[in-house]
Amino acid sequence: MSDSGATSLPGLATLADVGRDAVRGGYSRHLFDDADRTLREWFVERASRIGLDVERDRNGNLWAWWGAPGPDALVTGSHLDSVPGGGAFDGPLGVVSALDALERLIASGASPGRPVAVVVFAEEEGSRFGVACLGSRLLTGGIAPERALRLVDAEGHDLAEVLAGAGVDPAHVGRDEQALGRIGLFVELHVEQGRGLVDLGAPIGLAAGILAHGRWRLIVRGQGNHAGATPMGDRRDPMVVAGALIARVPELAAAHPGSRATVGRVTAVPGGTNVIASRVDVMLDARAEDDATTRALVAEIADCAAAAAAERGCTVELVEESWADRVEFAPSPRAELAAALGGPPVLATGAGHDAGVLAPLVPTAMLFVRNPTGVSHAPEEFASAEDCAAGVDALEAVLRSRLRGAA
Amino acid sequence: MSDSGATSLPGLATLADVGRDAVRGGYSRHLFDDADRTLREWFVERASRIGLDVERDRNGNLWAWWGAPGPDALVTGSHLDSVPGGGAFDGPLGVVSALDALERLIASGASPGRPVAVVVFAEEEGSRFGVACLGSRLLTGGIAPERALRLVDAEGHDLAEVLAGAGVDPAHVGRDEQALGRIGLFVELHVEQGRGLVDLGAPIGLAAGILAHGRWRLIVRGQGNHAGATPMGDRRDPMVVAGALIARVPELAAAHPGSRATVGRVTAVPGGTNVIASRVDVMLDARAEDDATTRALVAEIADCAAAAAAERGCTVELVEESWADRVEFAPSPRAELAAALGGPPVLATGAGHDAGVLAPLVPTAMLFVRNPTGVSHAPEEFASAEDCAAGVDALEAVLRSRLRGAA
Numbered sequence: 001m002s003d004s005g006a007t008s009l010p011g012l013a014t015l016a017d018v019g020r021d022a023v024r025g026g027y028s029r030h031l032f033d034d035a036d037r038t039l040r041e042w043f044v045e046r047a048s049r050i051g052l053d054v055e056r057d058r059n060g061n062l063w064a065w066w067g068a069p070g071p072d073a074l075v076t077g078s079h080l081d082s083v084p085g086g087g088a089f090d091g092p093l094g095v096v097s098a099l100d101a102l103e104r105l106i107a108s109g110a111s112p113g114r115p116v117a118v119v120v121f122a123e124e125e126g127s128r129f130g131v132a133c134l135g136s137r138l139l140t141g142g143i144a145p146e147r148a149l150r151l152v153d154a155e156g157h158d159l160a161e162v163l164a165g166a167g168v169d170p171a172h173v174g175r176d177e178q179a180l181g182r183i184g185l186f187v188e189l190h191v192e193q194g195r196g197l198v199d200l201g202a203p204i205g206l207a208a209g210i211l212a213h214g215r216w217r218l219i220v221r222g223q224g225n226h227a228g229a230t231p232m233g234d235r236r237d238p239m240v241v242a243g244a245l246i247a248r249v250p251e252l253a254a255a256h257p258g259s260r261a262t263v264g265r266v267t268a269v270p271g272g273t274n275v276i277a278s279r280v281d282v283m284l285d286a287r288a289e290d291d292a293t294t295r296a297l298v299a300e301i302a303d304c305a306a307a308a309a310a311e312r313g314c315t316v317e318l319v320e321e322s323w324a325d326r327v328e329f330a331p332s333p334r335a336e337l338a339a340a341l342g343g344p345p346v347l348a349t350g351a352g353h354d355a356g357v358l359a360p361l362v363p364t365a366m367l368f369v370r371n372p373t374g375v376s377h378a379p380e381e382f383a384s385a386e387d388c389a390a391g392v393d394a395l396e397a398v399l400r401s402r403l404r405g406a407a
Numbered sequence: 408m409s410d411s412g413a414t415s416l417p418g419l420a421t422l423a424d425v426g427r428d429a430v431r432g433g434y435s436r437h438l439f440d441d442a443d444r445t446l447r448e449w450f451v452e453r454a455s456r457i458g459l460d461v462e463r464d465r466n467g468n469l470w471a472w473w474g475a476p477g478p479d480a481l482v483t484g485s486h487l488d489s490v491p492g493g494g495a496f497d498g499p500l501g502v503v504s505a506l507d508a509l510e511r512l513i514a515s516g517a518s519p520g521r522p523v524a525v526v527v528f529a530e531e532e533g534s535r536f537g538v539a540c541l542g543s544r545l546l547t548g549g550i551a552p553e554r555a556l557r558l559v560d561a562e563g564h565d566l567a568e569v570l571a572g573a574g575v576d577p578a579h580v581g582r583d584e585q586a587l588g589r590i591g592l593f594v595e596l597h598v599e600q601g602r603g604l605v606d607l608g609a610p611i612g613l614a615a616g617i618l619a620h621g622r623w624r625l626i627v628r629g630q631g632n633h634a635g636a637t638p639m640g641d642r643r644d645p646m647v648v649a650g651a652l653i654a655r656v657p658e659l660a661a662a663h664p665g666s667r668a669t670v671g672r673v674t675a676v677p678g679g680t681n682v683i684a685s686r687v688d689v690m691l692d693a694r695a696e697d698d699a700t701t702r703a704l705v706a707e708i709a710d711c712a713a714a715a716a717a718e719r720g721c722t723v724e725l726v727e728e729s730w731a732d733r734v735e736f737a738p739s740p741r742a743e744l745a746a747a748l749g750g751p752p753v754l755a756t757g758a759g760h761d762a763g764v765l766a767p768l769v770p771t772a773m774l775f776v777r778n779p780t781g782v783s784h785a786p787e788e789f790a791s792a793e794d795c796a797a798g799v800d801a802l803e804a805v806l807r808s809r810l811r812g813a814a
Contacts, residue, residue: 024677085631085677085685127679193636213635215680224492224785227669227692228620228757229600232661234781239670243653250647254639262634263646264682266673270431270492272534273622273690273728274759275671275784278492283680285634321680350635352681374641377682378631 008388011046011096012088015039024085026379030128031060031081032166039080043095043120050103052118057179058172059138060163062120066102067112072184074402075117076101076395079124079135079354086125087381089191093369093388095120097189101396105403113403114184121354128153128162130215131322136354140361141175143322149173183362185333185402188355189395191383192368193376196347203390205345206338207329207366210356211260212294213287214323218245218305222314224270224278236313238280239268244308245282245301252300259288259297260350287350290326327356333365340401341394351376367394415795418453418503419495422446431492433786437535438467438488439573446487450502450527457510459525464586465579466545467570469527473509474519479591481809482524483508483802486531486542486761493532494788496598500776500795502527504596508803512810520810521591528761535560535569537622538729543761547768548582550729556580590769592740592809595762596802598790599775600783603754610797612752613745614736614773617763618667619701620694621730625652625712629721631677631685643720645687646675651715652689652708659707666695666704667757694757697733734763740772747808748801758783774801 007013019035021028029035040062044054047064054064063069078094098118105116122135129151137143149160149170160170197205222238246263253261262285268277284301288294298318305316338344347368355366369391373380383391414420426442428435436442447469451461454471461471470476485501505525512523529542536558544550556567556577567577604612629645653670660668669692675684691708695701705725712723745751754775762773776798780787790798 021677026677028677083677083679083682085679086682125679125681130680132681193633194638211635223782224787225781226600226758226783226785227671228618228667228694228759229783230667230757230781231601231665232657232667235657237657237669239653239673240657243650243656243670246646246650247654249650250639250642250644258638260635260637260639262644262681262683263650264634264680264684265675265678266646268672270428270433270435270490270785271672272490272492272532272784273537273671274532274539274669274692275490275493276669277671278785285681287635350637351633352635374632374637375630376633376636377679378633378677378685380631 008383008385009096009100011100012092015042015092016088019082021085026085026087027082028084029080029082031123032162036081040120043080046099047118050099050106056168057139058176059135060122060166060168061135061139064118066106066116068115069117069182070115071182073115073117073182074399075119075183075186076189076399077119078188078190079121081123081125081127083125083127083377085379086377087379089381089383090193090376091124093191093383093391094189097388097392097395100392101399104396105399110400110403115182116399124354126322129159132215132352133354133357136357138173139176139179140357142357145174180361183358186355186358186362186364187337187367187395187398188353189367189369189391190353191376191381192371193349193351195374197345197368197370198372198374200345202345203370203387204341204394205347205368206334207368208346208348209329210327210352211287211289211350212291212324212326213285213352214294215321216284216286216298217319217321218282218284218302219317219319220280220282220305220309220314222278222312225276227274227276230276235276237276238314239277241305241308241312241314242266242280242282245305248304249301252304253297256288256293256297259293261286261297261301324352324356327359329359329365330363333363336401337365337398340397367391415790415792416503416507418507419499422449422499423495426489428492433492433494434489435491435493436487436489438530439569443488447527450487453506454525457506457513463575464546465581465583466542467529467573467575468542468546471525473513473523475522476524476589477522478589480522480524480589481806482526482590482593483596483806484526485595485597486528488530488532488534490532490534490784492786493784494786496788496790497600497783498531500598500790500798501596504795504799504802507799508806511803512806517807517810522589523806531761533729536566539759540761540764543764545580546583546586547764549764552581587768590765593762593765593769593771594744594774594802594805595760596774596776596798597760598783598788599778600756600758602781604752604775604777605779605781607752609752610777610794611748611801612754612775613741614775615753615755616736617734617759618694618696618757619698619731619733620692620759621701622728623691623693623705624726624728625689625691625709626724626726627687627689627712627716627721629685629719632683634681634683637683642683644683645721646684648712648715648719648721649673649687649689652712655711656708659711660704663695663700663704666700668693668704668708731759731763734766736766736772737770740770743808744772744805747804774798
């Protein structure tokens with residue numbers, strides 16, 4: 001599907017071979033790896049070609065400006081990084097569509113009237129350093145720079161080291177009042193990560209809100225030992241605790257309608273086939289309609305883990321790795337966008353976005369493009385050429401209406 | 408405990424800093440990695456220093472000869488590689504003790520009478536290529552060379568490539584009649600991987616037999632998707648299937664007294680925290696008193712996996728990665744060793760050994776040294792200086808008795 005995905009927009013076709021994952025399928029593009037650097041170079045080149053001036057902010061996010069950077073800017077964009085083995089659309093569709101829409105506006109002889117920018121947020125998926133929306137969280141102060149700089153990737157490199165290696169000074173990372181103060185409106189276009197628009201028969205939709213969500217690490221500790229020589233009754237095996245917990249997560253989540261809880265990754269230490277693990281880390285992603293329900297669900301999962309551990313002579317520690325409050329996109333920019341687009345459907349989503357990080361601080365809205373498979377974070381993620389074109393049209397209409405408004 | 412372990416014998420102290428695992432604790436020494444190469448160089452140097460001639464066989468195993476290599480040789484030794492994060496004794500204790508015992512024999516002016524060799528078997532733990540006792544299995548024809556050469560490590564390198572890189576010609580790998588034909592008796596000394604000798608209050612014991620055992624990969628396939636945007640009811644999550652299976656493994660094993668079943672490693676594809684996995688590989692180690700019980704246990708575990716998968720819209724595939732029949736060490740060499748050692752206790756073990764691979768083909772026996780923690784394949788593995796010295800004394804006595812016997 002990645003190949004057909006690439007043909008949905010010419011800009012996506014250009015990126016079709018960057019960061020392909022031969023093992024998982026789809027794409028693996030992570031903060032400042034080779035693929036991410038290539039995508040960033042492509043962005044600078046493509047934006048410059050249509051006359052935009054590109055700058056990198058203090059947190060590694062890219063901004064391509066039409067007109068002088070300044071206050072009350074109309075900002076659109078998304079991210080270029082992916083989950084491991086992700087699809088072709090999640091992130092790049094919003095960046096490619098923004099550049100396409102802006103190119104058309106410029107070609108039509110429109111005058112900016114107010115500053116316009118296309119933004120690329122860094123490490124939106126959190127696939128390298130574990131914290132989603134890292135670039136926008138740093139920009140808004142949603143994560144403390146001291147904490148962020150100590151985040152470590154799978155190879156043991158910390159963020160400070162990786163940023164410095166890419167020429168981003170770790171000493172200047174953190175809340176960026178100047179960059180924030182320039183945003184008059186942020187609109188993020190994104191492929192839908194579910195079947196809402198498919199079921200409604202609509203190519204385009206607007207976001208209502210984002211579920212409260214976060215990531216937790218459940219560290220289960222037991223006693224490492226020999227898999228063959230240790231009788232079943234003498235074991236304190238943290239993997240069995242992890243299994244018992246993972247098996248119960250769906251029913252715990254289902255008890256809170258609309259909630260979601262997922263274990264997508266489990267790491268055993270030492271991780272030998274003929275070795276009873278001494279420690280197993282279970283990575284939990286949990287989301288619900290509101291903050292309190294999400295917290296309650298995670299507490300129930302932690303209680304379940306503690307009980308499973310106690311039964312088997314193990315212990316459990318719960319570590320919160322990231323947290324995002326429930327986001328309600330403000331009715332004001334949404335109503336104006338809805339008017340400009342002829343009243344498309346409005347949907348809630350369980351997926352986190354940079355738009356959700358910015359929403360509490362600046363006027364923010366989100367546009368979704370229909371995904372016929374409903375699948376995301378996997379190679380099957382898709383959007384048709386027609387629907388992608390409708391997305392660019394919608395973004396162009398939104399920009400045009402807001403330029404007029406400012407003129 | 409590794410530090411105290413290193414002081415148990417001077418030879419182990421020499422190796423105390425080779426291949427330490429800063430992340431897992433203990434040691435990680437895998438076929439032809441830097442640590443394994445260093446250990447091999449140490450073996451060649453140490454063996455040469457006491458007058459032995461070292462040769463590497465067609466399968467990457469090392470042999471240090473006292474007297475000209477030839478038939479009816481008295482062979483002792485073990486392995487130098489470890490599980491990830493393993494202890495200081497599993498493997499090296501047998502090699503160090505063999506060299507110490509032989510050094511004393513030589514220093515005492517004994518004459519070989521019959522050829523004597525110390526052997527180091529390659530990749531006993533199977534930690535790099537997934538098949539335990541790989542060096543002895545290749546030597547005996549217990550694994551087909553074509554299959555072995557295609558085994559792939561975690562970085563995607565196959566065995567053929569790794570052997571060639573170390574100067575072992577992949578074209579000549581496989582059953583080695585010459586090397587096998589020279590073995591008159593093989594005695595492996597090993598730290599005990601359980602509490603048998605502790606409970607009996609004995610420093611030294613002899614092995615009765617080894618449980619039938621093997622390794623299997625259970626591949627669970629589902630549908631990868633977004634962890635936040637996919638409602639719980641729409642999921643086909645292979646991780647939940649894996650959890651349900653892992654949680655039931657202990658009771659399935661416990662239903663066959665004396666059996667053991669362990670999941671020490673789980674790999675999710677793609678392995679993102681905010682991604683429902685599309686595939687999860689569950690690595691299973693299973694062992695039982697006899698071949699039929701082991702096979703029955705694995706079939707029950709596979710049935711349990713299939714039922715858990717069917718319930719959740721997933722599928723399961725069972726792949727056998729390695730297999731070792733139940734081993735009964737022959738009464739003949741054991742009785743003679745028991746006589747030479749004053750009748751130490753005789754114990755069965757659940758741990759596989761190169762001695763178990765050789766036992767069906769050549770006269771073979773095993774000596775165990777008491778492990779006060781009972782723990783193995785973990786940094787807590789231990790043997791006291793007194794017990795290690797008793798092990799060297801026992802090995803020397805065995806060699807001396809068998810040299811007399813041959814003289």
